[in-house]
Amino acid sequence: MALPPSYADTPTLLVKIFGKDRPGITAGLFDTLAAYGVEVVDIEQLVTRGRITLCALVTAPDAGLATEGELRATVHNWAESMRLEAEIISGVGDNHPRGMGRSHVTVLGQPLTADSTAAIAASITATGGNIDRIFRLAKYPVLAVEFDVSGTETAELRTALAMEAARYGVDIAVVASGLQRRAQRLVVMDVDSTLIQDEVIELFAAYAGCEEEVAAVTTRAMRGELDFAESLHARVALLAGLDVSVVEKVRADVRLTPGARTLVRTLKRLGYQVGVVSGGFTQVTDALQEELGLDFASANTLEVVDGKLTGRVTGEIVDREGKARLLRRFATEAGVPLGQTVAIGDGANDLDMLNAAGLGVAFNAKPVVRKAAHTAVNVPFLDTVLYLLGITRDEVEAADDADGVLAEYGEAPATGHPEPSTR
Secondary structure (H helix, E strand, O other), X not given: OOOOOOOOOOEEEEEEEEEEOOOOHHHHHHHHHHOOOOOEEEEXXXXXXXXXXXXXXXXXXXXXXOOHHHHHHHHHHHHHHOOOEEEEEEXXXXXXOOOOOEEEEEEEEOOOOHHHHHHHHHHHHHOOOEEEEEEEEEOOOOEEEEEEEEOOOHHHHHHHHHHHHHHHOOEEEEEEOOOHHHHOOEEEEOHHHHHEOOOHHHHHHHHHOOHHHHHHHHHHHHOOOOOHHHHHHHHHHXXXXXXXOHHHHHHHHOOEOOOHHHHHHHHHHOOOEEEEEEEEEHHHHHHHHHHHOOOEEXXXXXXXXXXXXXXXXXXOOOOHHHHHHHHHHHHHHHOOOHHHEEEEEOOHHHHHHHXXXXXXXXXXXXXXXXHHOOEEEOOOOHHHHHHHOXXXXXXXXHHHHHHOXXXXXXXXXXXXXXXXXXX
């Protein structure tokens, strides 16, 4: 196999074209350059609000064919004929190599202000990092922008940017660059207040007339103030005597988190396996597994005797340690290394699972969880997790259009926020 050419000591020209975008500009520029026998070293093109910026790094023309001055004159004449502007800069060699230590910094804003963007850029610089590329992943349901950064370690960058995230109220996720980002082939989610907007046991409690009492215990358990297993038994005991017909009513009451369908559908298209683990109940998670086409699901099971809930659960308890254990089990069954898994959750009982996964995402989580997770998302749209994996909104929508799928939400209305769809 032939080695790629080295341009280290080769005279090169950076040709920059900018102006109103229209079809044929890229072909026209390279048709113009082709007459001078140049080699293409690098190309980058960007279109923003109908304005194109096209950069081509090429070798200087062969002296036997023409002079650099002739090439410059020809490119400028072509650009003028297209009502474009041209800039040509002489130099030597290719782009400077990127520094060691590479990360993707994903910023989610509602909105993203100039102040917060300046602070993020300054923090990257302060850690010794260099911003190599910036591009937009999505414009709704939130603005998502990704910075490709080199020259600093991911952990140091994550620590520095966490302070800016808190100060400016934006979500900033920092993940290491590499092939593993696209290779994370198992995503496991919590259910209550993550995949769905509800706490299932509170839905049951509403039919038992003890909703406030159960909610208070749930809140303390999610903050880590109570042992989950003990709190589960205490709350389930309050449901004793409920008719099993309540299960269907609770299933009908469940509201998916906005973006949940899009997240699962997109991951499945990409070949990911998707599962849920829940401190809730199989009476609900089994229905969600069938509805969404999930690969794995595990939860506690409410005991039913003679058509009534007994106030007890049966089988292995799915608690904090249980969720991490199930993540490992699912990964083994899926044939996916643990380091290539993603876990998403909101409560203290999700922490072991989030820390065990290759990427742990705290979704609208309690403070203790946000602090301990690899990254946090604090917007109410579950599909924003896709952006942490480098998947753009355009890619999602193109696949939806090709499959004839109705999107969960469309273009943002005048308020700047989309109307969420749940079921």
